[in-house]
Amino acid sequence: MGVNDTNEKIHMNIEAIRKILKQKILRPISVLRGYSKERLHVFDLMTRTVNVGESNSALLIGPRGCGKTTLVNDVLNELERDSAFNHKALVVHLNGLIHTDDRLSLKDMTRQMKLENVVQDKVFGSFSENLTFLLESLRSGEKGTSKATLIILDEFDLFCNHRNQTLLYNLFDVSQSAQAPICVLGITSRLDVTELLEKRVRSRFSHRQILLLPEGGDANSFTSIASDLLSLPKNSLKCPGDKKIIQTWNDSIKSLLSNVEVASILRQLMDISKNERILRNFLMCMTSHLGDKHHMLEEGDFIRTAKLFIGVDSKIQMLEGLSILELCLVISMKHLNEIYDKEPFNFEMVFAQYKKFISKQSTVQGVEKHIALCAFETLQRLEFIQPAAKGSMKIKFSSGFDKAYQKEFQLFYFLATSDQVMDAVRNYKDLPTEVSQWASSCLI
Incomplete structure (x- = not known):
């Protein structure tokens, strides 16, 4: 063919x-990329609850879309590969966007724990009694043993809005008192979520937090x-x-x-x-x-x-609108940034770099120093460069008089990236070939 x-x-x-x-x-994203240490931490928490009967509580915190739910699902998938897992543990998923009050939460917990037939028409006085009854119902015939319960609270911060935080209080209380093997794992994107907890709830929380920061x-x-x-x-x-x-x-x-x-x-x-x-x-x-x-x-x-x-970068558009002299000074700053690892520079350093280029390129006409200084000040007004020190730079003499530095020696930081400069050079119309080659060449 x-x-x-x-x-x-x-x-x-x-x-x-x-x-x-x-x-x-x-x-749906099912492949977890990175976060090996955080995954191992969550895996250890759950396995200790299932295999040893140790009760735990923790918060998994990270920005939206970083992979918090994917991490938890990945751990659960690995645990479920063990054929004995379903006999040892139950997994309950609650979401703050769906379970907006304790009544809905308890009802769905009962359904997921498959205890509807046990509960039937039994009515108790408080949420605590209901939850205790559910956990007691999990106890097997052998005395002192009970199925482990893994409770995943997605959008954890929304559960803090429930009246008196009764659900959180009872879940953390059970995990702390070791009445039954239970692991309570909250998933949230709010870093200040512990501040939302009432004092009595916070006192029963383990304060174990697992942070998922965006990986480089x-x-x-x-x-x-x-x-x-x-x-x-x-x-x-x-x-x-x-x-x-x-x-x-x-x-x-x-x-x-x-x-x-x-x-x-x-x-x-x-x-x-x-x-x-x-x-x-x-x-x-x-x-x-x-x-x-x-x-x-x-x-x-x-x-x-x-x-x-991505849109159009406004800074690249501004660079494309500069004069050739101003763009040459910008290229000089780009090279200085690369030579001195983004350390501040002054006009004298930029002009020396520019003169070095002019001396090697006979076809490009140079300009006098005062004209280049005007172009440099234009770049400052356009905010391509920023003074390294706030206010005017002055020297203090022993006589008590202050004298300002000459503006040629004031230090500045360059506020554009090398990629932005190169994009502007590529898009610049009628730019001399020597200038574009200088921009992309090795450091002079």
């Missing part, structure tokens, strides 16, 4: 390919995730020559993701947020354009979709 024949086969099966990709992208990851982590989501699994197509079609598609995706512009877009997307959901939404928008007239993903698809998610 030739290349043209394979492309024609892809064109004929594009609807099936698009359906497979959408199913992969829209599938390597610069190519979004690229590897995108490769996984956009690649076709083996035997996913049921048509003649499906192996060749899948291989051709996957090779094109691999080649596309190795493109410099595509890799840059994915890095920018990762700079905005390391949340995998944003990447999935981004890829979903791209795959939606696949059809009879457009059957292969291209670099242009990434660029067009990036405008919706």
